[in-house]
Amino acid sequence: MTEALILAALLAVVCVVVVALPFLKEPEPESDSLDELDEGERRRLELLESRDRSLAALKELEFDHRTGTISDDDYRTLVGPLRREAASALQALEREAGMPPSNEDGEGRPPAGRS
Amino acid sequence: MAELGSAALLVTLGLSVYALVAGAAAARLGRRRLALSAQNALVAAFFSTLVASAVLLAALVDSDFSFNYVARTTSEALPTQYKIAAFWGGQEGSLLFWLLVLTAFGALAVRLNRGWARDLIVWAVPVFAAVAVFFSFLVVAVASPFQTQPPPPDGTGMTPSLQNPYMIGHPVFLYLGYVGLTVPFAFALGSLLSGRTDERWLIATRRWTLFAWAALGIGQLLGAHWAYVEVGWGGYFAWDPVENAALMPWLAATAFLHSVMIQEKRGMLRVWNVLLVLLAFSLALFGTFLTRSGVLNSVHSFTQSSIGPWFLAFIALTVAVSLTLLFRRLPQLRSPTRLESPVSREAAFLYNNLLLLALCLTILWGVVYPLLSEAVRGETAVLGRSYYDFFLRIFGLPLLLLMGIGPLIAWRKASLRSLVTTFRWPTTVALVTGGVLVVLGAGSSVPGLVAYTFSAFVMATIVTEFVRGTRARKALGSASWPGAFHSLISRNRRRYGGYVVHAAIVLLAIGIAGSSAFDTVAEAKLKPGQSMDVGRYTLAYRSLEERQVSNATEIRATLAVSRGDRDLGTLEAGKNAYTIEQQVSNEVGIRSDRLTGEDLFVIADQIDLDGSVYFRVFVKPLVNLIWMAGLVFVLGSVIALWPDAREQRRLVARAREVGVPATR
Numbered sequence: 001m002t003e004a005l006i007l008a009a010l011l012a013v014v015c016v017v018v019v020a021l022p023f024l025k026e027p028e029p030e031s032d033s034l035d036e037l038d039e040g041e042r043r044r045l046e047l048l049e050s051r052d053r054s055l056a057a058l059k060e061l062e063f064d065h066r067t068g069t070i071s072d073d074d075y076r077t078l079v080g081p082l083r084r085e086a087a088s089a090l091q092a093l094e095r096e097a098g099m100p101p102s103n104e105d106g107e108g109r110p111p112a113g114r115s
Numbered sequence: 116m117a118e119l120g121s122a123a124l125l126v127t128l129g130l131s132v133y134a135l136v137a138g139a140a141a142a143r144l145g146r147r148r149l150a151l152s153a154q155n156a157l158v159a160a161f162f163s164t165l166v167a168s169a170v171l172l173a174a175l176v177d178s179d180f181s182f183n184y185v186a187r188t189t190s191e192a193l194p195t196q197y198k199i200a201a202f203w204g205g206q207e208g209s210l211l212f213w214l215l216v217l218t219a220f221g222a223l224a225v226r227l228n229r230g231w232a233r234d235l236i237v238w239a240v241p242v243f244a245a246v247a248v249f250f251s252f253l254v255v256a257v258a259s260p261f262q263t264q265p266p267p268p269d270g271t272g273m274t275p276s277l278q279n280p281y282m283i284g285h286p287v288f289l290y291l292g293y294v295g296l297t298v299p300f301a302f303a304l305g306s307l308l309s310g311r312t313d314e315r316w317l318i319a320t321r322r323w324t325l326f327a328w329a330a331l332g333i334g335q336l337l338g339a340h341w342a343y344v345e346v347g348w349g350g351y352f353a354w355d356p357v358e359n360a361a362l363m364p365w366l367a368a369t370a371f372l373h374s375v376m377i378q379e380k381r382g383m384l385r386v387w388n389v390l391l392v393l394l395a396f397s398l399a400l401f402g403t404f405l406t407r408s409g410v411l412n413s414v415h416s417f418t419q420s421s422i423g424p425w426f427l428a429f430i431a432l433t434v435a436v437s438l439t440l441l442f443r444r445l446p447q448l449r450s451p452t453r454l455e456s457p458v459s460r461e462a463a464f465l466y467n468n469l470l471l472l473a474l475c476l477t478i479l480w481g482v483v484y485p486l487l488s489e490a491v492r493g494e495t496a497v498l499g500r501s502y503y504d505f506f507l508r509i510f511g512l513p514l515l516l517l518m519g520i521g522p523l524i525a526w527r528k529a530s531l532r533s534l535v536t537t538f539r540w541p542t543t544v545a546l547v548t549g550g551v552l553v554v555l556g557a558g559s560s561v562p563g564l565v566a567y568t569f570s571a572f573v574m575a576t577i578v579t580e581f582v583r584g585t586r587a588r589k590a591l592g593s594a595s596w597p598g599a600f601h602s603l604i605s606r607n608r609r610r611y612g613g614y615v616v617h618a619a620i621v622l623l624a625i626g627i628a629g630s631s632a633f634d635t636v637a638e639a640k641l642k643p644g645q646s647m648d649v650g651r652y653t654l655a656y657r658s659l660e661e662r663q664v665s666n667a668t669e670i671r672a673t674l675a676v677s678r679g680d681r682d683l684g685t686l687e688a689g690k691n692a693y694t695i696e697q698q699v700s701n702e703v704g705i706r707s708d709r710l711t712g713e714d715l716f717v718i719a720d721q722i723d724l725d726g727s728v729y730f731r732v733f734v735k736p737l738v739n740l741i742w743m744a745g746l747v748f749v750l751g752s753v754i755a756l757w758p759d760a761r762e763q764r765r766l767v768a769r770a771r772e773v774g775v776p777a778t779r
Binding site: 004005007008011012014015018019020021022023026029031032033034035036037041042044045046048049050052053056057060061063064066067068069070071073074077078081 | 116117118119122123126130133141142145146147148149150151152155156158159162163166233234237311313314379380381382522523525526527528529530532533536537580583584586587590591765769772773
């Protein structure tokens, strides 16, 4: 009984220390604010998602066309809108970043962060 | 040591409450250290729950009957592996196991995603904590596994049908699945709470959902095989409410795994996806409620049950809070794109979703209806097997067909000409298969014939996709065919892992159709020396034997099996009489034909004192494909789940591009 209570007390103390660790490690931090996304960053995130979505869709369309799953006619119908979407996302990202837009197809600048 | 277990659980409850309150305050007020402290509390809650679980496991293995739970679920003679399995075998232990897995998953999900979705995690932590508060409250105040008593000389033992190796794996996988669904729920709710309705919650939880779904699937297949070899009624799935309890969240999660692709590819179905995650989690809770509250025995036992009303209240609260939040965020969840054509891959996925949901809700109604009828009218009206089988055919067969159609249609829209070209080969294979089967006499069951024809169609599309894809990879520069095949899969694991899972579902459908639509049954009471015919088999009853093992008396009838002039050896079927538990179980005899996948299944239904035995014998064509489907399912799930370093790097890079800070 006593042994169990000692172990339980020890467990409680360890848990309290673990919980208090962020305060113990940084008793007086320079900033205690959470890194929130502001409106501009959220907009940028949406554009990045849109860019990645369009580029991934283009990549998949190209591959499906190569395998024969997508016919030539369907490929021609689908590839245009997808390229325009990707281009529009890239241009919007460039505008957000205050950079001059790339060529009219939006394919001049490789997207950052993609392998 | 029961005091240590109780104290550890009390610590878990305290930590969970802290993680909930501090986590919510940190998220609301934007306090970084408080948010980290709440995350640490979640991790600490896992370790304190681990201590409590270790105490219970030690008591089970040591047969410490001063623990009320140990005395109720085990006995001294019970083999050690079943003593360990008793941890999740009873109500209190299984709730503790839920809590253990929940806190482990919560801590792990926070850890794995903090590199690129930290602002989202801040809001997911209080949701994890809220669920942990509920379960830790149950095991502290309502159904504690650490209640003690003056130790009796021996425990009451474990139900004989549970004394099976499957007891070690089947419930564990189901709980991993149930609890795993908490992760997408926590992130989805966190996304609604924070207003960050971008795609990160989907990406953060995709693999968790896949893992939970795979675990539920594996758990159900293990359960089906367990029922087949142990319960001894000649089947593997009986639409029992306990079985349905695991099937419903699996169906909802299956729908989500498909519809999430539409959101990723087209940005559509945002509200629908949140709803599916909410449904899957609520059904996981409902499944635990069904199996643990006693409501299945009787509505009245539910009201007397200690945990039943708490569970129902928590489910109601979960649904109410989630729907309110969803309603508040509707404007942000509006989709930027629309369905362009009813003939497109996203449309096929949408039809798949509607069918899966319809099947899921039909099963839910089948489970709830008897409970409602008992509560309202005082008499239980059960919806039987025919109800479920009917809707399985109505919704299941089109679902099977869609598995073959979906991968061959383009996203956005497909032309008729393209469809004709793409579907030419799979349709030819399906029609030829159907024709051959009719000639072979499979037309006796129309649903069975349709299932086989559709299965051939799906299998042809899967093979076509792999062949075309490998050929394209080879053309793109892979040095060898195996290299091209490997490159194909590793570049899109979800897609090709998904196809392997589809192949497993096809095997499952063939196995189910074969064993249920084309099976043969025969019954006869035989004396030693007599024989019976079933299908192409002849069974000669040779002898009856009784033997004693550590925890039971085994009675076995030996039958000589032959097919035509060919001797196929002997088969044993009988019963076990468990001494301590005072129960008798059927021990069936099964002879599997590895070449055809057929089983000869023998039940010794009644054994008389004069040595005569009433035998029930089934011939089940293709039933072994169901178990083979399990292996293929695991393979497909592993392929789809395999970590993708390229994707992880891309996500971190995207987070950096937008300014989401790296881990501090």
